[in-house]
Amino acid sequence: MNQEQVRQVVLNIISDIAPDEDMTTLKDEVSLREQLDLDSMDFLDIVMELRKRHKVEVPAEDYPKLATMASCVSYLTPKMQ
């Protein structure tokens, strides 16, 4: 997957986890939690869905790398080749 495809993957997962949120105005460089009503359980859900849908494992020490959309894409793209 290229970076745009990985971004779409993350976007789809977050849309399912936080279905009440407007994702069209999401800023990639800004913390997801600053823009969206996401809590720690939601981040666990994101990790879970990456595992189930794309067989990508995110160890607990790497959770901070999911802080922004941009950091998600740069962290996950090599794992999703």
Added chain:
Amino acid sequence: MAGQHRIVVTGIGLTAPNGNSLESFRDALLRGVSGVRHTEIRYMGQQVAGLCDFDEFKYQSKKMRRRGTRAGSISIWCANEAIENAKLDWANVDKSRVGVFLGITEHGNVETENEIFEMHQNNLDWKSWSPHHNPRTVANNPAGEVTLNRGITGPHYTLGAACAGGNVGIIAGAQQLILGEVDVALAGGVSESPQTFGIFAAFAAQGALANHEDPTKASRPLCKTRTGIAISEGGAIYVLERLEDALKRGAHIICELAGWAVNSDASDFVNPNPERQVQCMHLALRRAGMQPSDIDIVNMHATGTGAGDIAESAGVREAFVESSKTYVNFTKGHIGHAMGAAGSLELAGNIPSFIDGFVHPGIGTVELDPECAIPNLVLHTPVKCNVKTILNNSFGMLGINSALIVKRYES
């Protein structure tokens, strides 16, 4: 019964397979409309079930619904409708003095089955198990979701009472009011059981699962050709208050709780015990200060199983042998067996008889089983009656019996 305190109902919120408000539910009961339909059950294929179609997102965000459970969602709908119906001035209600007490038959089967299914879809990867599983399956989940939704900080818990749960939830709410633990009780029962294949499979294994090519004819209590239980979801939550509090705020009083009883068969895991059922009904009558002839309607538990219907019919005949004027009906022909919701839902369906003056009929009984014949049994068409009292039976596995009596409010 309540000592110094009389306990009254000032609001009712519900969802049933054939109605999402007391008005629409009552209308369906009087017109003989069934809410049982076909549905696809995991592993088992097409089955009959009573399913509700209330708007899950009227009172709950999509995110909270996803995080929670169907039972929680049903509870939130019912609680919000009940609060609105009671015209409580919610902004000024002391939330620490509100309690939520909900009867359940079971809770957690649905969520556990879903996780096991998902794990199998993921090559038995145990790390695919959801972190939400624990908060979804703790036994207080349905009541707890109501407190989260409405900011209620008083006590909340569920009461595991098998299919007597709906009655037991109301009784628990009344008891908490009498004890002075709360000023407002949101009390009743809920069921999400049709979402779990296990309950269908287990009733099938018992030879007690309803089936019919026309799902509206599947639930046939007291019928010679009955095949068992049509499993349903639903809920009914009542706003209960002490009479003096209700009067103080000028509440409309729907009815008064007159008496109740809960006892145990101590005889079998599943087979009922009519002797204990009679004792339960008589104890409720005694506590209400009533004779059998004081009761205008007995709503039977009548699930449509072979043994259960015969036992309860014998019990009701015996308990009301001295009363020639008591009408007997049942509600599961319309809605199936709403499990933990059955008691509170079926009582709610009968309460409008205080106003409209009809006893709604039991439906689905094509040919009455002679062993289930009861004097003044109301079948197929409503009967006109000046209803002042209702006794509601709800019984469950492990031999738990409950009888709850309500009466028309008179100052």
